Amino acid sequence: MSVKENLHIIQDQIAKAAEWSERASTEVELVAVSKVQPEGRVREALEAGQRVFGENRVQEAKERWVGSGWRTEYPDLKLHLIGPLQTNKAGDAVALFDVIQTLDREKLARALCKEMDKQGRKLPCFIQVNTGEEPQKAGILPHELDDFYAFCTQECALDVIGLMCIPPVDEPSALHFAFLRKLAKSIGVAGLSMGMSDDFAQGVALGASHIRVGSAIFGARD
Numbered sequence: 001m002s003v004k005e006n007l008h009i010i011q012d013q014i015a016k017a018a019e020w021s022e023r024a025s026t027e028v029e030l031v032a033v034s035k036v037q038p039e040g041r042v043r044e045a046l047e048a049g050q051r052v053f054g055e056n057r058v059q060e061a062k063e064r065w066v067g068s069g070w071r072t073e074y075p076d077l078k079l080h081l082i083g084p085l086q087t088n089k090a091g092d093a094v095a096l097f098d099v100i101q102t103l104d105r106e107k108l109a110r111a112l113c114k115e116m117d118k119q120g121r122k123l124p125c126f127i128q129v130n131t132g133e134e135p136q137k138a139g140i141l142p143h144e145l146d147d148f149y150a151f152c153t154q155e156c157a158l159d160v161i162g163l164m165c166i167p168p169v170d171e172p173s174a175l176h177f178a179f180l181r182k183l184a185k186s187i188g189v190a191g192l193s194m195g196m197s198d199d200f201a202q203g204v205a206l207g208a209s210h211i212r213v214g215s216a217i218f219g220a221r222d
């Protein structure tokens with residue numbers, strides 16, 4: 001299947017999941033996760049009109065999007081950082097990305113705030129929540145959310161637009177999506193980044209504003 005065909009299939013499924021859950025499919029942003037994918041496949045997505053992409057590493061994303069000239073060639077491009085961010089890369093991340101989806105600790109909130117001030121770029125952010133409370137996984141714990149949200153928005157003046165989660169592999173995603181939605185409602189943010197190749201339809205049905213889909217668009221990663 002070509003990237004273009006895959007995109008059409010996914011858009012149809014988004015539309016169906018949205019319709020059946022009485023939502024408008026325009027409420028759902030498809031973030032095409034291009035990490036590690038060959039340049040030719042990413043170009044196909046650009047040629048098919050896709051403009052929103054997700055990357056998980058700052059350096060790799062910079063080479064791909066700035067090095068290739070695509071950043072200037074496609075001024076309407078929107079790049080989302082979906083991987084863990086080290087504070088010493090905060091400057092590069094703020095310069096390159098349009099949305100940060102992986103805000104997960106105070107030190108990073110401070111670093112991002114400082115860089116955004118310095119660069120005059122105020123990027124929307126999602127707080128990553130470790131809904132499964134997995135020790136190896138990034139994200140703040142659910143019971144820390146209230147304090148962390150207050151810290152990000154009041155002390156750091158960050159523009160927190162929503163929550164993001166990556167459910168444990170061995171549990172039904174729908175449980176975690178429903179939980180994330182409840183958490184977002186409790187702090188009063190509207191954005192929900194939830195759903196990947198295997199579970200984006202559940203994400204849409206449960207209220208996702210953003211889904212992050214890689215292999216279903218581009219094929220399996222090496």
Ligand SMILES: *Cc1c(COP(=O)(O)O)cnc(C)c1O
Binds near residue numbers: 082
């Ligand atoms: C890689 C990745 C994705 C995309 O995963 P697929 O299963 O290929 O759709 C989504 N979100 C995050 C945070 C990722 O790291």
